[in-house]
Amino acid sequence: MPQQVTPNSLSGTVSSLYIHVPFCQSKCYYCDFYSISTADSELFRLWHETIKMELQRLKDEAEVNGVSILPLKTIYYGGGTPSLLAFEFLSEELELCRDLFGIAQDAEITLEANPEQITSERIAADWLSIGFNRLSIGLQSASNHLLHVMGRRHSREDARQAVTLAYKAGFRNISLDLITGLPDSGMSDIEDTLAFINTLPLTHISTYALDVPRNSRFEKMLVADCERFPDDLTERKMFHRIREVLINRGFEHYEISNFALDSFQSRHNTVYWRAQPYLAAGPAASSYLAGIRRSNPASLLQWKKSVEGDGPYSKTNITEIISEEEAMRESMLLGLRLLLGVNAKEFQQRHGRDYRLLFASQIEELREKALLDFDGETLRLTPEGENFCNIVFREFV
Numbered sequence: 001m002p003q004q005v006t007p008n009s010l011s012g013t014v015s016s017l018y019i020h021v022p023f024c025q026s027k028c029y030y031c032d033f034y035s036i037s038t039a040d041s042e043l044f045r046l047w048h049e050t051i052k053m054e055l056q057r058l059k060d061e062a063e064v065n066g067v068s069i070l071p072l073k074t075i076y077y078g079g080g081t082p083s084l085l086a087f088e089f090l091s092e093e094l095e096l097c098r099d100l101f102g103i104a105q106d107a108e109i110t111l112e113a114n115p116e117q118i119t120s121e122r123i124a125a126d127w128l129s130i131g132f133n134r135l136s137i138g139l140q141s142a143s144n145h146l147l148h149v150m151g152r153r154h155s156r157e158d159a160r161q162a163v164t165l166a167y168k169a170g171f172r173n174i175s176l177d178l179i180t181g182l183p184d185s186g187m188s189d190i191e192d193t194l195a196f197i198n199t200l201p202l203t204h205i206s207t208y209a210l211d212v213p214r215n216s217r218f219e220k221m222l223v224a225d226c227e228r229f230p231d232d233l234t235e236r237k238m239f240h241r242i243r244e245v246l247i248n249r250g251f252e253h254y255e256i257s258n259f260a261l262d263s264f265q266s267r268h269n270t271v272y273w274r275a276q277p278y279l280a281a282g283p284a285a286s287s288y289l290a291g292i293r294r295s296n297p298a299s300l301l302q303w304k305k306s307v308e309g310d311g312p313y314s315k316t317n318i319t320e321i322i323s324e325e326e327a328m329r330e331s332m333l334l335g336l337r338l339l340l341g342v343n344a345k346e347f348q349q350r351h352g353r354d355y356r357l358l359f360a361s362q363i364e365e366l367r368e369k370a371l372l373d374f375d376g377e378t379l380r381l382t383p384e385g386e387n388f389c390n391i392v393f394r395e396f397v
């Protein structure tokens with residue numbers, strides 16, 4: 001008898017929401033995210049009113065699009081700089097989410113923030129009072145000379161103050177972002193940043209290797225003087241040092257670029273890595289619903305037009321319809337990012353297939369190269385595989 005296939009990856013049941021806030025005070029030299037440098041309150045209001053409309057339409061038109069929205073377990077305000085938003089806007093939007101979808105009692109609700117906006121305990125206490133319980137703060141480096149090189153608006157002391165005030169206000173889940181491989185950086189900057197973060201009450205660290213986007217200030221810098229950028233080997237050394245120190249401090253390395261204490265893994269991002277569905281609102285935001293990926297237009301005005309027109313389930317925003325075969329590849333590709341790896345039984349339950357047979361040649365080749373390890377239950381990256389993860393991922397694209 002053929003085995004029953006349960007295409008979980010194509011399930012329309014969703015309980016995560018991403019909201020993209022497209023405003024920044026200025027553009028950092030390495031940034032590729034969609035954001036506008038503005039302080040124009042009219043644009044902020046336009047965004048807020050349109051987000052409310054989009055949330056309403058996500059709810060109203062869910063059923064006919066095969067989507068069933070459960071009380072939200074994770075909400076993530078990313079950007080851009082969500083901490084620039086007026087308290088009233090955030091409060092009204094979360095209230096609307098509560099009314100429309102419901103919010104689970106133990107939901108993880110994250111706000112991305114830049115240090116220079118957290119200037120008083122009151123600001124952080126206000127965010128807590130409306131339901132935010134996790135802050136993701138963009139530090140990038142604790143070295144003032146590197147913050148300057150990146151075009152960041154905060155100093156090391158601003159970051160210390162921000163985390164301290166947020167903690168005093170009651171935040172018990174605070175994450176910091178770091179970047180390795182920055183121009184003019186060396187191992188001493190990494191040691192300096194590690195010493196700095198050791199003094200702070202953090203539960204989570206994300207650390208990414210610098211990726212130089214096209215047409216960015218960093219690209220011009222790279223073309224003018226590539227010697228300013230550490231080579232790949234040095235960048236890996238930086239990452240390994242961060243990894244070593246964080247693990248010694250009790251952090252778990254749970255995803256290629258992420259470390260967490262105890263149970264503080266990012267639940268929202270884990271939804272992405274597990275290829276589970278999520279709703280999205282805001283310009284340039286991408287959703288994955290009922291096996292369909294959509295991306296909103298990366299323009300404030302085009303997005304507004306789209307929300308008022310065909311709405312968030314629009315066909316024109318579709319970027320990919322994920323077939324079952326693609327869903328299986330994604331389960332491998334994304335699942336291998338997690339250091340727990342991809343479990344054969346879970347894969348079987350989700351896709352009704354055995355990945356050891358489906359991807360036998362890729363697995364064998366990557367095991368021969370010592371990039372993957374299989375213990376009979378779970379396939380995971382070896383330490384060498386972590387360094388060359390792009391070679392591994394290419395095999396499953």
Ligand code: SF4
Pocket residue numbers: 023024025026027028031032033035079080081114138
């Ligand atoms: S604050 Fe964040 S989103 Fe804005 S430009 Fe800098 S890195 Fe990009």
